[in-house]
Amino acid sequence: MNDLTNKPKSLPILNIAGYQFVRLDQLESLRESLQESALLHQLKGTILLAEEGINLFLAGLESDIQDFLKTLRADPRLRTFTTKDSWSSSQPFRKLLIKIKKEIIRMNHPTITPEKGRAKFIAPEKLKQWLDQGHDDLGRPVVMIDTRNSFEVEYGSFDNAMHFNINKFSEFPEAIESHLLELADKTLVSFCTGGIRCEKSGLYLRERGLEHSYQLDGGILQYFEDIGSAHYQGDCFVFDERETLEPTLAAKPQGRLKPKKTNP
Structure with a gap:
């Protein structure tokens, strides 16, 4: 806390x-x-x-x-x-x-069980170091994987992050399948708002053979708290009446119609 x-x-x-x-x-x-x-x-x-x-x-x-x-x-x-x-x-x-509920974050993939063990994770400070230098510690390119719904991505995301225009998180496994070969030799960092979706996406990426994959520990909100806005453009959508948070973690009125809030 x-x-x-x-x-x-x-x-x-x-x-x-x-x-x-x-x-x-x-x-x-x-x-x-x-x-x-x-x-x-x-x-x-x-x-x-x-x-x-x-x-x-x-x-x-x-x-x-x-x-x-x-x-x-x-x-x-x-x-x-x-x-x-x-x-x-x-x-x-x-x-x-x-x-x-059947799942606290629905993926519909029964082999993914975070309660039995987490995927590898990376702290915000270490991620910033990688993004600053343009590669991980072994020289591999770093690809940020946005696991959120498409309307969330519209409010803000990491620079050059890959996302898949999904409408709900249960679509993530199928969406990433066509990208497995192009991502195989890269270091992947999956991220979401607070980290919960990446507890499952990180395990799924490794299950599919992407061994150099990590989850951003604590998600975007932890990154905002520890780092701020470095390498991030825009704000972060949250599922309450505040709608979005700035990198300072202050609410930012949008002055626009809210998109439909599909469950993550």
């Missing part, structure tokens, strides 16, 4: 996003416990639960968020749950929604 001592005085609402791939059972009981705590603390947002883990986006007053996280981390399976934090002047969610 970020250092909350840097809270802007004019922005009272704490927004948290986080996920954890971990084997969960008794999902209905867990859902009821989290719903009770979230309602008690007047939090709004979305929590997705599945046998493979948890994914959440919540917002509320800092003290209420912290109390909720104490409840969540009291579950031994979730004691290491971490979040990415940002601040806003108002509540960016309209309601609280807690759902049990």
Whole structure:
């Protein structure tokens, strides 16, 4: 979690996003416990639960968020749950929604199981070094792979990133198949908003024989926090009423009609 001592005085609402791939059972009981705590603390947002883990986006007053996280981390399976934090002047969610799903991020590829082990990842600082020098440490060209939906890419992405005009993440495996040969001798870094999609895309790339592939640890938002805008053009779309975040992690009003928010 970020250092909350840097809270802007004019922005009272704490927004948290986080996920954890971990084997969960008794999902209905867990859902009821989290719903009770979230309602008690007047939090709004979305929590997705599945046998493979948890994914959440919540917002509320800092003290209420912290109390909720104490409840969540009291579950031994979730004691290491971490979040990415940002601040806003108002509540960016309209309601609280807690759902049990087949997958917390749908790929429809049963052999990809992040809860059993992560793909190789690269820290934002190391990625910037590679992008600065134009190659990885062994001299291979670096290709950024954007795993997000096409409308998200329109708001911003890494310089010269490859994307596939997909409408939902479950289309990613098929979309990349025609590019396997051209990518085989390159170092690949897949990325998404907060990292969750790349937990699966990174494993999939290696399953398909692309051994020099990594996921950007923490996604675009972690890169913004650690690095800023270097090698990135535009903003980052987020699935709440803020719509986009600038590289400073501040919300940026768009003044335009919002595209249809297809689930990632």
